Amino acid sequence: MAPRRKLKGAQAELFAAVCHHYINQAEEDCNDKPDRVPIFSHLSRAQRLKLVADVAVGMLCEDEPLPPDTIQHNSTYRAIIDILFTALEVEIDTQFDFDDAGEDLLYYDEEDSSSVKRTEQEMEDFTVKQTLIEHRAEKNLNKLKKGKDVGEFHVDEKVSTPVDFMSATHDLMKIFAGGPVSKRERDSIRPLNDDEKAAFQWRRLCDAALQEDTSYDQGFQDLFLLCKANFDWRCQKLDKWYRALNLLLDTKIMGYGSATDNALILGEVNYKSYADPSQLSRIKALERNINLLMKVYASSWDPKLLAIDERRIYAVCSDELYAGHYHKKWVLGIFEECRARGINFKEPGKNYQARLDVFRDTKDDLMEGCEYAFGSYEHEELEHIQRNWTPKEEGPTELGFLQRTCSGPGKPDPDFAFHHGFCFETKNLQSCSRCKAVLYCGRECQVADWKRGHKNVCARLAKERKDKEKIAQMAKDG
DSSP: OEEOSOOOHHHHHHHHHHHHHHHHHHHHTSSOSOTTOHHHHTSOHHHHHHHHHHHHHHHHOTTSOOOOSSHHHHHHHHHHHHHHHHHHHHHHHTGGGSTTOOGGGOBOOSSOOOOOOOOHHHHHHHHHHHHHHHHHHHHHHHHHHTTOOOOOOOOOTTTSOOOOHHHHHHHHHTTTTTOOOOHHHHHTSOOOOHHHHHHTHHHHHHHHHHHTOOSOOTTOOGGGOGGGOSOOTTBOOHHHHHHHHHIIIIITTEEOOOHHHHHHHSOOOSHHHHHSGGGHHHHHHHHHHHHHHHHHHHHHOOGGGTTHHHHHHHHHHOOSOOOOGGGHHHHHHHHHHHHHTTOOTTOTTSOHHHHHHHHHHHTGGGOTTTTSOTTOOTTOOHHHHHHHHOOOSSOOSSTTOOOOOOOSOOOOOTTOSSOOSOOOOOSSOEEOTTTOOSEESSHHHHHHHIIIIIHHHHHHHHHHTTOHHHHHHHHHHO
């Protein structure tokens, strides 16, 4: 599984924007660790930034080799796609935060996306299912901690689950049915003000990238050319963006390797993974990969070069002039050198190789401040920054496992008028003496939970919690 070709034009501009966006996301520890890409997401912040820089250079700079065909670089490429998905989701959720963005630009899809409300019985079934999965997951986690032998993880190419081609084609056709948005309609959209440009920033970048997918590639049929997608940058349907961008940046770019590596790269680890015995060898394989990668990186990490990979991403991918306090001299130096060489630093989508050359040529002369994170403000304590950035040599022992909490409603918080009805206590929990599947922090929460519904499912949980095969199937079915 590795990229087959470089990105160019609007597709390169989109990819560069996501990599540049990642600097801030990583520093703020916000939406920077995609759940579906566990190897990438469990590495240290500094290591993730190095990998993003490696992949950005390999995908964008014409004289550089493509990113190495390693599990960590392939995971990083996939993580960048998922980070783009999150940016789109946030943009759509917050588009009304821009006061001067006109509602006339909102494009409403005719599909009915309204959710169907669950019945009381369906809610009860769902609660029982989730409780059984969490209970079995915790049991299996404890077995792993005690050294249970789960064998080597391997996906047999011959018996791995095949893609349902007809189903996949049907899903893809949802973004093509009815034909593309006409040139006349696109041309009729009025000019945007600054607020509107910001409100639709990611969708406009994505739309431009889709519009450049105009030629056949790797045997894809004419009907899968994304310039013919039936929506434009005004679309608010996330599933359409997901399908189109997966086709553009994953299916049409990535060359898929072994089924085992692919299974390690993509797939969230959660309670369901632990509840399914067939997934335990995958979890252990992920832990081994993560531990090895962390150990190798930690041994070579230099705190004096803490921000070197943030600078590399910025130099290649940014179209903005900004920097934290300790990096102003470096940014101005890069900008002046680019101007001296005739490189327009603020022109997106071009000059990636030339800008990388400038970074390399000036790196040693502009080292001042590199021990601080790129966004560090004046007087921020260096010791505090580096303590938070120093990479660990070992990964987590409970990969993707969220600690279970009390099942009771908890006590109302006097600081909040609204009581959420959940207790988030995690310490000194005791299981229900009858079903042994739910946990409580004390008698008060247990009595309250009994009255609000546990009495209706306790006997059922007690009967079903030992049915390992049934629970494993529940976890597989999602």
